[in-house]
Amino acid sequence: MEPDSVISVPSPSRNASPLLWVNLSRNLILAYQSLGVVYGDLSTSPLYVYSSTFIGKLQKHQNEDAIFGAFSLIFWTLTLIPLLKYVFIVLSADDNGEGGPFALYSLLCRHAKFNLLPNQQAADEELSAYKYGPSTQATGSPLKRFLEKHKKLRTALLVVVLFGAAMVIGDGVLTPAISVLSSVSGLQITEKKLTSGELVVLACVILVGLFALQHVGTHRVAFMFAPVVIIWLVSIFSIGLYNIIHWNPKIVHAISPYYIIKFFRETGKDGWISLGGILLSVTGTEAMFADVGHFTALSIRLAFAFVVYPCLVVQYMGQAAFLSRNLEKIPNSFYDSIPGSVYWPVFVIATLAAIVGSQAIITATFSIIKQCHALGCFPRVKVVHTSKHIFGQIYIPEINWILMILTLAITIGFQDTTLIGNAYGLACITVMFTTTFLMALVVIFVWKKSVWLAAVFLAFFWLCEGVYLSAALMKVPQGGWVPLVLSVIFMMIMYIWHYGIRKKYNFDMHNKVSLRWLLGLGPSLGIMRVPGIGLIYSELATGVPAIFSHFVTNLPAFHKVLVFICVKSVPVPYVSPEERFLIGRVCPRPYRMYRCIVRYGYKDIRRDDGDFEDQLIQSIAEFIQMEAGEPQVSSSETSSYDGRLAVIGSRTIQSSSSLIVAENEDWDGIESIQSSKSQTLQSLRSAYPDDHENQAARRRRVRFEVASSPGMDMGMREELIDLIEAKEAGVAYIMGHSYVKARKSSSYLKKMVIDMGYSFLRKNCRGIGPSILAAPSNLPFAQLVSLIRRIGSNNRGIAYELQ
Numbered sequence: 001m002e003p004d005s006v007i008s009v010p011s012p013s014r015n016a017s018p019l020l021w022v023n024l025s026r027n028l029i030l031a032y033q034s035l036g037v038v039y040g041d042l043s044t045s046p047l048y049v050y051s052s053t054f055i056g057k058l059q060k061h062q063n064e065d066a067i068f069g070a071f072s073l074i075f076w077t078l079t080l081i082p083l084l085k086y087v088f089i090v091l092s093a094d095d096n097g098e099g100g101p102f103a104l105y106s107l108l109c110r111h112a113k114f115n116l117l118p119n120q121q122a123a124d125e126e127l128s129a130y131k132y133g134p135s136t137q138a139t140g141s142p143l144k145r146f147l148e149k150h151k152k153l154r155t156a157l158l159v160v161v162l163f164g165a166a167m168v169i170g171d172g173v174l175t176p177a178i179s180v181l182s183s184v185s186g187l188q189i190t191e192k193k194l195t196s197g198e199l200v201v202l203a204c205v206i207l208v209g210l211f212a213l214q215h216v217g218t219h220r221v222a223f224m225f226a227p228v229v230i231i232w233l234v235s236i237f238s239i240g241l242y243n244i245i246h247w248n249p250k251i252v253h254a255i256s257p258y259y260i261i262k263f264f265r266e267t268g269k270d271g272w273i274s275l276g277g278i279l280l281s282v283t284g285t286e287a288m289f290a291d292v293g294h295f296t297a298l299s300i301r302l303a304f305a306f307v308v309y310p311c312l313v314v315q316y317m318g319q320a321a322f323l324s325r326n327l328e329k330i331p332n333s334f335y336d337s338i339p340g341s342v343y344w345p346v347f348v349i350a351t352l353a354a355i356v357g358s359q360a361i362i363t364a365t366f367s368i369i370k371q372c373h374a375l376g377c378f379p380r381v382k383v384v385h386t387s388k389h390i391f392g393q394i395y396i397p398e399i400n401w402i403l404m405i406l407t408l409a410i411t412i413g414f415q416d417t418t419l420i421g422n423a424y425g426l427a428c429i430t431v432m433f434t435t436t437f438l439m440a441l442v443v444i445f446v447w448k449k450s451v452w453l454a455a456v457f458l459a460f461f462w463l464c465e466g467v468y469l470s471a472a473l474m475k476v477p478q479g480g481w482v483p484l485v486l487s488v489i490f491m492m493i494m495y496i497w498h499y500g501i502r503k504k505y506n507f508d509m510h511n512k513v514s515l516r517w518l519l520g521l522g523p524s525l526g527i528m529r530v531p532g533i534g535l536i537y538s539e540l541a542t543g544v545p546a547i548f549s550h551f552v553t554n555l556p557a558f559h560k561v562l563v564f565i566c567v568k569s570v571p572v573p574y575v576s577p578e579e580r581f582l583i584g585r586v587c588p589r590p591y592r593m594y595r596c597i598v599r600y601g602y603k604d605i606r607r608d609d610g611d612f613e614d615q616l617i618q619s620i621a622e623f624i625q626m627e628a629g630e631p632q633v634s635s636s637e638t639s640s641y642d643g644r645l646a647v648i649g650s651r652t653i654q655s656s657s658s659l660i661v662a663e664n665e666d667w668d669g670i671e672s673i674q675s676s677k678s679q680t681l682q683s684l685r686s687a688y689p690d691d692h693e694n695q696a697a698r699r700r701r702v703r704f705e706v707a708s709s710p711g712m713d714m715g716m717r718e719e720l721i722d723l724i725e726a727k728e729a730g731v732a733y734i735m736g737h738s739y740v741k742a743r744k745s746s747s748y749l750k751k752m753v754i755d756m757g758y759s760f761l762r763k764n765c766r767g768i769g770p771s772i773l774a775a776p777s778n779l780p781f782a783q784l785v786s787l788i789r790r791i792g793s794n795n796r797g798i799a800y801e802l803q
Contacts, residue, residue, distance in 0.1 A: 030299035031307075035233070036225025038291045038300060039308050040357030041175055041284030042082070043233055046315045047182040047350065049074065050323060050333040052421040053277030057270040064324045068254040069263020069271075071320035074281045075255055075313060080464055081432065082285045087304055089457070090289050090435065091297040093442045096129050098573040098603060099292035101164040101431075102371045104438040106571045106602065108157070111445045113148040115571060116158055116502065121541055121597075123645055127579055129572040129601065144445060157441075162377060162494045164434035165368055166487035167427050168286070172365030173406045173486060174424040175284075176358035180206050182417050183354035186335040186347045200415050204408055206351075210358060211404035215395050216386065225356050230307075232353040235346050237311040240318025243337055248321040275471035276480075279425040281316065284357065286431050290364055293573070293603065365403065366396050367603075374569040374602040376501050377494040379765035385605060394605075398766075410482065419479035426472040427483035433469055436461045493761065500758030504740055505539055512543035515587070523590040525552050531729035534559035535616075538736075541566045541597055544586060547736035560592060561726040563616065567598045574601040581615075583623040584645035589715065592722060594620055597645065617704060617727050619648040621720055628716040703728075 053070055054062055095103035109115040110130055124130060147153050181203045187194045194202070244251060253259075264271050288300055322337040323329060329336040338346050372378035384395045414420050436458060443454040472480060518525070538545040544564065551558060564586060582597035596616060600606060623646050704724045706717060740762070742754040 027296055027299045027302060030295045031303040032230075033226055034291070034295045034300050034303045035229045035307065036227075036356060037294060037360050037363075038287050039284070039303065040225070040229055040353060040360045041179065041287060042282070042357075043229055043236075043284075043308060043312065044179055044183070044350070044353050044357050045281050045283055046236055046312070046319065047185075047334050047354070048178065048417050048421055049277060049281045049316070050319055051277075051331055052280055052418050053274050054330045055277070055418055056273070058267060058274045061267045061270060062327045062330060065259075065262060065266060066271075067320050067324045067327075068251065069259045069266075070274075070278065071251065071316055072254045072257065072259040073263065073275070073278045074316045076257065076260065077278060077282055077468075078309065078312060078316075081282050081461075082288065082304065083309060085436075085461055086285055086288050087301050090439055091292060091300060093439060093446070094292055094297060096573045097293050097296070099289040100368065100371070101161050101168070101434060101438065102368070102375065102602060103293075103573070104435070104442055105157075105161045106573070107446050108438070108441055109571045112144050114154050114157055116154055116498075120570070121582075121645075123582060123647070124570045124599070126647070127570065127572055127575060127599075129574055129576070130570070141444070143451065158377075158498070159491070159495065160434060160437065162372075162491050162498075163487060164431055164438075165372055165377075166490040166494065167431045167434070167483060168290070168368050169365055169490050170427045170483040170486040171286075171424070171431070172361050172403055173410060174420060174427060174483065175361040176207055176210060176403075176407050177203075177410045177414075178417055178420040178424050179354035179357050180210075180351075181411060181415075181420065183347075183351040185332065185417065186343075186350065189332050189335050196415055200412060203411055206355070207407055207411065208404065210355060211362075211400055211407075214362065214400050215384070215397070225359075228349065228352045228356050232349050233307060233311040235342075235349055236315040239338055239342075239346070240311075240315035242339065243318030243322040244314070246321075247318075247325045251317050251321040251324065254317075254320065272467075273471055273474050275468050276422055276425050276475045279429055279468045279472060280421050281312075282432075283424055283428040284361075286428065286435065287360060287364060289435070290368075291360070362400075362403065366394050366399060369396055369399050370394060371602045372494055374600065374604075375571070376569070377498045379493070379497050379761045382766055406486070414479060422472070422475035422479040423482035425468075426475065426480045427487075429465060429469050429472050430483070430487075433462070433465050436465060492757075496753055496757040497761055499753060500740065500761075501539075503754070508538075508540055508545055509543070511546045512540065513546060513549050515544070517549075518544065518587055518591075521552070523592075525558060525591075527552060527555065528557040529560045529592075530557045531726060532559040533561045533563065533723075533726045533729075533731045534734050535731060536562060536564050536734045538564055538566055539568070540564075541568060545736070551734075559726065559732065560729075561723060562586075562593045563620070564593070564595045565598065566596075567600070569602055570599050572601045573603040575599045575604060579647055581619045581648045582645040583619050583648045585627075589719060592719070592726075594623075595645070596620070613727070613731050617723065620723060621704070622648050624716055624719050624723070628713050 050070065054066075058066070091099070093099075093104060093107065095106050098106075105114075110125075147157075181199070184199055184202050184206070187199060187202075188196075267274070288304065292300060319333055319337050323333055326336070335343070335347070369378055369381065370383055373381065381396050381398050384397065386395050410420060410423075440454045440458040443449045443457060444451055474480075476484065523529075536545075536548065536551075538547070548564075580599060582595075582599065584595045586593040586595050596619070626646055704727060706720045706724065740754060740758060742751045746754075
């Protein structure tokens, strides 16, 4: 026994060493890449921190002690918020590797019943990503039961998350403005000084170019992002070290918190108000958590702790040493502190670093808009995937041009980095304040820690951040109102959209078609069933939508095979292809009516790969085979079919024991679309011209055949044959459009929200297209049937009246 134990001990260590080295090297590479994506904004803060701090009434206190105190505040702010809070605590609260306010909200919704999203099912809790992290088993926490019981508190939690998301969007407007304007301000201290107007024009040209190039995707220039930021960090570290040695080495003593006390003792209320400038030293910190999904938590920790943090500390220390001997240089402290021999190279690198930092926050804005839409909190927008190889890089044209217009308006309107900095600081500290609150809830409900521990965390960081927030709020009249206005506008859009779709879904749920009525019609549904498959899209995950009764009563014929499809989002970042589809029956076998629920996570990409129809047919066939193995279920004609669903993966199309799959490529023309006389089809085609301008589309054709197996159940074989014949006859995509209005008895506020707000968003935002339906992008519109329900029309219409 002893020799065995001796031999078995060193083997794991020998095997672990290469694995540990591979993991470390991978994280080091990711840490290098994260410098160009995550830290571009944070690393450019030295451009404007001191000039924004020593302005206004603090100009009366421009002396060495005040400079030392300001640096001490910057040092401890960098240490407590980015290093202690984010690196050591917040980065541990990722959602399957994803970060940001919606990741925290997703975690909370899975560990407590806080979710307000419609069409959620118990089957969603069986997703592998749903079970990520600590056990989701319910605890007897009185606080948890209290929050779950009161819907108003759950609504308040959603409003907090939306407010944080809206502030991040506000960052997307303010970051490019302050970064680019600060970088070009160095031209004011050269021999040929530029006027303020000329600097604004130059900044606007750079900004227009930055937003105009968004459509090509960040992957086109991503290779240069990390080197630019690394050269920038090395430059500011070297300049800072030179200034410390050359001007005032005693600045190292200012690390002591004693200088903070001395600073406030001398400056008083003026020093407290100046904290709005100190706050700018940590702007961009939230990107460490928001962008963790593109890297790893360890890589971001390594990059900040060993590269970014020491470079920033030395740079701020060096600027303070320079200013302590040159108090008159405060308005342009960064560029004045650069030795003349390296001025122009540093200026060029500063401009490039500002562009990199702006690019990162713009990309993050696109990402959070997509997450908001996936969770039902933002109107439909066009999402363009800019890279076939790099996951998650997207471009949203409408949002891009809105951000550009707002950024130019801010730059031209303020023309001053101090005023923009006031707005920028308030936006950033509000996001941090929101993250602290959500993290406290995560500590209780996700990590299952003591309420007292969460209270200590909340109290400590809210105290630190509350001081900065109060100072930032004092700057509301001097530009701080901008993020508040922007966040209120975006939050209203998000909440009105969420409220409208939730009310609409509840109306649909209460007006579902009775299953007893359908069974009373018989397998023919009282009309002629013609060859083909009808894919009926609905937001309902259970039941038959009310629009179907209008199809049956007003159409002379309907397809032989009907599939009710619900494309929905679940509160997880990604859904694996093996868990994508839920397949079930709506009525007994002779009716040939099925249900398919297509599930996506809030960061999933809905790719138009053209295989949707084939994957759907194969999934239904697998369900039929699976159900045939349960004789007690398949033989029952009275049991409730609706609600019984099986998980079928959206895997590669391949042959099985019951199906034979043959593939070939063909060219399908779309001349039939051009000659269509249907006004509905013509209007739909004109709404999406970009997707159907080609004269022909190359499509992969898949043919299914039923395998000849002597032991196959005859009922199953007949059903599979009907399914394949219907597929060969053609597939029609059927959806119903609706107009929504509030009841006459509703309050004036609800009438405004539904009749004006929600209706305006529905009419002026992107309509439902093939990509939103998870259908192939080259879908001919001759296959797309759109029936419009109009309020006030004859009996063929349905009016949504929401309370």
